Amino acid sequence: MANGSRQAAWEFFGQELKRRREDAGLTQVELGIRVFVSGGYIGQFEQAIRKPQLDVAQRIDDVLQSDGIFERMWRSLIDDHRYAEYFAAAAELEATATEICEFAPALVPGLLQTAAYAREITLSMNRFAEDQYIEEKVSGRLERAQILQGATRPVYWVIMHENVLRIPVGGPAVMAQQLEHIVALAQRRVVVIQVLPYAAGAYALMNGMLVLMQFEDAPPTAYTEAVYSGNLLDDPAVVHRSRAAYDQLRAAALSPEVSLTLVESAAEDYRRCASTT
Numbered sequence: 001m002a003n004g005s006r007q008a009a010w011e012f013f014g015q016e017l018k019r020r021r022e023d024a025g026l027t028q029v030e031l032g033i034r035v036f037v038s039g040g041y042i043g044q045f046e047q048a049i050r051k052p053q054l055d056v057a058q059r060i061d062d063v064l065q066s067d068g069i070f071e072r073m074w075r076s077l078i079d080d081h082r083y084a085e086y087f088a089a090a091a092e093l094e095a096t097a098t099e100i101c102e103f104a105p106a107l108v109p110g111l112l113q114t115a116a117y118a119r120e121i122t123l124s125m126n127r128f129a130e131d132q133y134i135e136e137k138v139s140g141r142l143e144r145a146q147i148l149q150g151a152t153r154p155v156y157w158v159i160m161h162e163n164v165l166r167i168p169v170g171g172p173a174v175m176a177q178q179l180e181h182i183v184a185l186a187q188r189r190v191v192v193i194q195v196l197p198y199a200a201g202a203y204a205l206m207n208g209m210l211v212l213m214q215f216e217d218a219p220p221t222a223y224t225e226a227v228y229s230g231n232l233l234d235d236p237a238v239v240h241r242s243r244a245a246y247d248q249l250r251a252a253a254l255s256p257e258v259s260l261t262l263v264e265s266a267a268e269d270y271r272r273c274a275s276t277t
Contacts, residue, residue, distance in 0.1 A: 006077060006092075007048065013073050014046040020064045021046075035059040050218045051077075051092050053232060083140055086230035090211070090223045093232070095147055099155040099214035103196075103249055106163050106209075108178060111145050111156070112185065117178040118142065120170035148190050156191045159246070159253050162198050165266040172274035179267035186260050194253035195262050212239070212246055 021031050029039030035056055044050040057074040083091050102109050108117060118141045122134050147153060168175055186193045211223040222233040222242040233239060254262065
């Protein structure tokens, strides 16, 4: 589904939610209390500013006795086979963010991946998958990166652990191309890169993968990911603590200038290795 038609579908979701809520004689605050979110969130759902999580859509169905329509619409809109099921909702939010701050403990973030690097990662986790499946996942990852193009792109700040530079995904040629791609994006000021070096010690253990997203007309959100699972976090206290943890990582990381030099050096090492094999 194209972005325009998907947004139109979310707007229909919001219109239907508003109609059924009003038919039930409930205010946004009253419905919010019953489904355990704020009245402001209900308003943002109705305006298609924010997308509800699945459990919220299910509770809305229960309260409004809507025979599962909001769960079915949610599943239809979020069910994007380009992404893992647990990440699809985060991808929807990512596309509307005005600022994205990410900590990558082991792998290059998806928004920065080249096709060859993305393919190696996808293959490593899906050894028995068909080629069509692999290419669909790679294509989806490259399409996500389109949000970094143009004047409306988000402010994007990435802290990568030094692991990201040293784990040879796909071999020297793939790594050289991948790191050169990151350098090019940083030089074009599309992204700010910092490297958290091994010397930072325990700071590297503070978090797993973490993404913080800011929006123009919606509260900030955090996303964390573990093995075959992901969590969108929008509780203000949790997001605040996640931001504080990210700030500590940023303070412990190398400066953007020194980080870029380190990435360039690693790319050169991989390129030399590739040329001798």
